[in-house]
Amino acid sequence: MKASLFIFLSALASLNGLFAQQPAQPPTDDNSRNAFIRELLSRMTLEEKVGQMNQYNGFWDVTGPVPENGDAERKYEDLRNGRVGSMLNITNTADTRRLQEIVVNESRLGIPLLFGQDVIHGLKTTSPIPLAEAASWDLEAIRNSARLAAREAAASGIHWTFAPMVDISRDPRWGRVMEGAGEDPYLGSLVGAARVRGFQGDDLSDPLTIAACLKHFAGYGFAEGGRDYNTADFGLSTLYNVVLPPFKAGVEAGAATVMNSFNVLNGIPATADRFLQRDILKGAWGFDGFVVSDWGSIGELIPHGYAADRNEAAQQAILAGSDMDMESGMYLSELPSLVRSGKVPEALVDEAVLRILGLKYDLGLFEDPFRYSDAEREKQVLADPSRLETVRDMARKSIVLLKNEGNLLPLSKDGLSIGLIGPLAGDTDSPLGSWRLTSDPNSAVSVAQGLAAYTGNRVAYEQGVPLVEGETAFVFETKINTTDRSGIPTAVALARESDVVVLVLGEHGFQSGEGRSRTDLGLPGLQQELLEAVYAVNRNVVLVLMNGRPLTINWAAENVPAIVEAWHLGTESGNAIAEVLYGDYNPSGKLPMTFPKSVGQIPLYYSHLSTGRPEYPGDNLVFWSHYMDQDNGPLFAFGHGLSYSDFAYSDLRLSTPELSGTGSLEIRVRLENKSTVGGTEIAQLYVRDHFGSRARPVRELKGFQKVYLEGGASREITFTLTAEDLAYYTANNRWEAEDGQFSVFVGGSSQADLKADFSLKQ
Ligand code: BGC
Numbered sequence: 001m002k003a004s005l006f007i008f009l010s011a012l013a014s015l016n017g018l019f020a021q022q023p024a025q026p027p028t029d030d031n032s033r034n035a036f037i038r039e040l041l042s043r044m045t046l047e048e049k050v051g052q053m054n055q056y057n058g059f060w061d062v063t064g065p066v067p068e069n070g071d072a073e074r075k076y077e078d079l080r081n082g083r084v085g086s087m088l089n090i091t092n093t094a095d096t097r098r099l100q101e102i103v104v105n106e107s108r109l110g111i112p113l114l115f116g117q118d119v120i121h122g123l124k125t126t127s128p129i130p131l132a133e134a135a136s137w138d139l140e141a142i143r144n145s146a147r148l149a150a151r152e153a154a155a156s157g158i159h160w161t162f163a164p165m166v167d168i169s170r171d172p173r174w175g176r177v178m179e180g181a182g183e184d185p186y187l188g189s190l191v192g193a194a195r196v197r198g199f200q201g202d203d204l205s206d207p208l209t210i211a212a213c214l215k216h217f218a219g220y221g222f223a224e225g226g227r228d229y230n231t232a233d234f235g236l237s238t239l240y241n242v243v244l245p246p247f248k249a250g251v252e253a254g255a256a257t258v259m260n261s262f263n264v265l266n267g268i269p270a271t272a273d274r275f276l277q278r279d280i281l282k283g284a285w286g287f288d289g290f291v292v293s294d295w296g297s298i299g300e301l302i303p304h305g306y307a308a309d310r311n312e313a314a315q316q317a318i319l320a321g322s323d324m325d326m327e328s329g330m331y332l333s334e335l336p337s338l339v340r341s342g343k344v345p346e347a348l349v350d351e352a353v354l355r356i357l358g359l360k361y362d363l364g365l366f367e368d369p370f371r372y373s374d375a376e377r378e379k380q381v382l383a384d385p386s387r388l389e390t391v392r393d394m395a396r397k398s399i400v401l402l403k404n405e406g407n408l409l410p411l412s413k414d415g416l417s418i419g420l421i422g423p424l425a426g427d428t429d430s431p432l433g434s435w436r437l438t439s440d441p442n443s444a445v446s447v448a449q450g451l452a453a454y455t456g457n458r459v460a461y462e463q464g465v466p467l468v469e470g471e472t473a474f475v476f477e478t479k480i481n482t483t484d485r486s487g488i489p490t491a492v493a494l495a496r497e498s499d500v501v502v503l504v505l506g507e508h509g510f511q512s513g514e515g516r517s518r519t520d521l522g523l524p525g526l527q528q529e530l531l532e533a534v535y536a537v538n539r540n541v542v543l544v545l546m547n548g549r550p551l552t553i554n555w556a557a558e559n560v561p562a563i564v565e566a567w568h569l570g571t572e573s574g575n576a577i578a579e580v581l582y583g584d585y586n587p588s589g590k591l592p593m594t595f596p597k598s599v600g601q602i603p604l605y606y607s608h609l610s611t612g613r614p615e616y617p618g619d620n621l622v623f624w625s626h627y628m629d630q631d632n633g634p635l636f637a638f639g640h641g642l643s644y645s646d647f648a649y650s651d652l653r654l655s656t657p658e659l660s661g662t663g664s665l666e667i668r669v670r671l672e673n674k675s676t677v678g679g680t681e682i683a684q685l686y687v688r689d690h691f692g693s694r695a696r697p698v699r700e701l702k703g704f705q706k707v708y709l710e711g712g713a714s715r716e717i718t719f720t721l722t723a724e725d726l727a728y729y730t731a732n733n734r735w736e737a738e739d740g741q742f743s744v745f746v747g748g749s750s751q752a753d754l755k756a757d758f759s760l761k762q
Pocket of ligand 1: 294514
């Protein structure tokens with residue numbers, strides 16, 4: 001007998017013993033995955049199948065008594081009756097074990113639960129917010145950061161994270177830009193894939209890896225007006241060339257799941273969009289994992305005006321390809337009758353359930369439903385000393401030096417008196433960012449604590465103005481102080497007597513993230529007033545910004561000599577910032593998102609189309625694409641970021657002026673470190689396609705390299721392009737490269753001016 005047939009038959013034989021009443025057991029051989037899940041499916045009632053498609057939030061006390069008036073009693077009943085396939089927000093081994101026990105021991109088939117959680121930038125040990133991590137352009141560090149998050153999550157009983165968010169966004173009003181990789185689909189694809197690989201590792205059944213979830217499919221980052229949950233409206237070119245590439249890269253990296261999104265796209269709520277989920281994701285891309293709805297988004301089809309009632313909402317969502325219902329309960333209540341009445345083919349339910357069971361199988365849950373709920377391992381992993389170095393490394397690499405006039409930075413380590421001022425300077429909570437659901441409050445190192453490690457200087461601290469009023473929380477609006485100025489005079493007095501002022505200003509951690517859109521992107525509250533008052537008495541100001549999105553800091557950019565973009569850097573925040581301020585780490589980050597000069601310029605992004613009237617015609621004429629009251633340029637461009645070294649590019653040369661369909665083009669450039677300080681530069685390659693069947697962006701990022709050079713050293717670096725790299729979604733509705741004229745630009749930002757031309761002839 002052929003070996004494979006033998007394995008198959010013995011697996012089936014082992015499954016035959018599993019009938020009724022017994023919990024599901026794994027087959028002995030991995031090759032029988034599909035046979036196992038199909039056989040299990042064949043034993044499930046319709047209600048049990050629908051149960052697998054239902055995900056509940058764990059909003060009740062799983063270890064103690066059932067809260068009064070809660071819905072816990074019903075949820076416990078549903079767990080016992082096989083009406084729940086997955087839960088979210090259960091975040092430790094004791095609770096996951098307890099719930100798993102209920103399902104495995106008490107439900108008819110004992111199919112293990114899948115525990116999901118928003119592990120966005122760390123579980124307990126917090127990495128920088130994803131936008132900050134993207135500023136490192138360091139795919140290995142990003143993968144390591146995701147790997148650490150996965151280790152801590154998996155060791156806490158969690159199987160699955162709702163990350164990475166790969167939504168491209170060009171709108172900093174949208175608070176969720178903190179959760180993505182910024183504005184560019186090329187960088188966003190690489191970062192998204194690195195995160196997927198970091199979370200999932202090589203083997204999902206490893207008890208220290210977790211399944212990833214690409215979100216939000218699709219168009220969520222294009223919410224009109226930057227207002228969260230709002231409608232998106234854009235055409236096929238933006239869909240295929242900008243929005244979809246990071247999802248496709250994530251699917252190719254093996255992402256186990258995808259989450260759909262809250263927004264309507266071109267009139268259809270994404271959760272009910274067949275074109276997106278069935279035609280593109282599961283069809284053209286062959287995605288074989290499952291799609292989870294966003295929180296309650298199946299129910300939201302009703303207020304969207306797309307479904308008349310619960311029944312229709314559930315029907316629309318399953319027909320469109322949404323496999324699991326997060327917290328709306330509509331699959332559970334509606335799907336059985338929809339199938340029985342013939343409005344939904346049972347085959348669609350089967351498909352969804354097989355996808356879900358497939359992931360449970362891959363995670364090893366049928367082999368051992370408790371493999372992630374090991375209290376001893378949890379303790380060890382959460383105390384692993386190397387975790388702090390991983391997040392500190394990520395934090396250092398995420399910092400972007402925006403400005404350093406007169407080389408005010410790095411600071412001397414001896415004999416300085418430093419006035420440390422600002423509401424965020426002593427803050428141990430804000431640096432944890434918005435998505436720190438599971439980390440301990442106030443567990444970040446503040447800038448004050450980070451600077452204290454350097455004992456050669458005298459550092460005195462004044463808050464100046466409070467940033468917020470009252471309590472802050474993930475689910476509530478953050479109230480900004482606009483009245484209490486009482487601390488300004490003492491802060492000014494400190495500034496007057498200090499050699500250097502380090503001002504730490506920006507956004508509270510809960511001013512960006514979900515549900516946190518802003519129309520004013522200046523420094524919130526009274527911070528601008530504080531900044532100007534301090535600057536009036538001491539011009540040696542180093543501004544350290546903490547924020548989750550680009551800000552319109554025009555006054556600071558013009559007046560303050562040194563500006564350090566420190567985002568929300570997580571647990572090791574203050575240590576990483578101190579290393580940069582003192583030059584123990586030479587900053588190397590580059591902006592993954594344009595900083596506009598005013599909200600009125602938004603959306604402002606480097607890879608825009610040219611328009612038919614891009615240039616000022618002269619003679620005071622108005623007939624060109626511009627504003628009367630603001631120029632078109634950014635405050636800080638995409639890709640911008642300085643260093644304590646001084647890098648120069650020269651000798652740009654191409655291996656050929658004409659690239660063929662099968663050939664490759666080498667782009668060589670000399671990079672020199674003209675300073676005496678060793679440092680790392682992120683060299684960037686941009687391409688302009690001069691003509692196409694669709695109008696083409698003025699520049700597109702096509703490559704980058706992180707290069708370390710000792711002071712005085714220089715090196716030739718080489719980029720390679722093929723026709724494939726020039727492909728895009730053309731007017732033929734195909735992903736292809738078109739012959740024509742191109743230019744390359746190489747340098748340290750999207751404004752790089754070294755340029756060379758070539759043509760493509762396939
Ligand atoms: C967010 C998702 C998140 C989910 C679960 C939703 O409100 O949009 O990104 O994963 O909640 O917490």
